Amino acid sequence: xNKINSGWLLITLFLLSGSGCASIPQEKTxxxxxxxIQSHPRDxxxxxxQISGEVKEAFSLVLYKYFIVQDKxxxxxxxTSKPLPRKxxxxxxxxxxxxxxxxxxxxxxxxxxxx
Numbered sequence: 001x002n003k004i005n006s007g008w009l010l011i012t013l014f015l016l017s018g019s020g021c022a023s024i025p026q027e028k029t030x031x032x033x034x035x036x037i038q039s040h041p042r043d044x045x046x047x048x049x050q051i052s053g054e055v056k057e058a059f060s061l062v063l064y065k066y067f068i069v070q071d072k073x074x075x076x077x078x079x080t081s082k083p084l085p086r087k088x089x090x091x092x093x094x095x096x097x098x099x100x101x102x103x104x105x106x107x108x109x110x111x112x113x114x115x
């Protein structure tokens with residue numbers, strides 16, 4: 001009898017823990033102009049954003065792939081694990097804003113593409 005009750009207790013706990021995870025709200029993705037991210041990077045680091053624009057350049061350095069997206073307000077580097085887009089391609093993507101590698105006193109903000 002004890003083994004049966006223990007089994008039901010484990011199953012109940014498992015189901016409750018799974019339902020609790022399902023109710024955790026996911027962070028909302030916001031569509032934003034690139035200049036807004038670049039002019040206030042501290043407000044955006046760690047946030048999920050959606051941007052759209054034209055691919056200006058694409059680079060692949062050993063284990064690091066990134067490309068530059070430009071909209072009518074500015075440009076930003078996008079780090080990706082996906083295949084690189086073509087130069088001149090119009091693109092819309094979602095990702096998380098991160099603090100990138102700074103060169104000198106100039107801070108860099110990048111977007112890590114989802115997926």
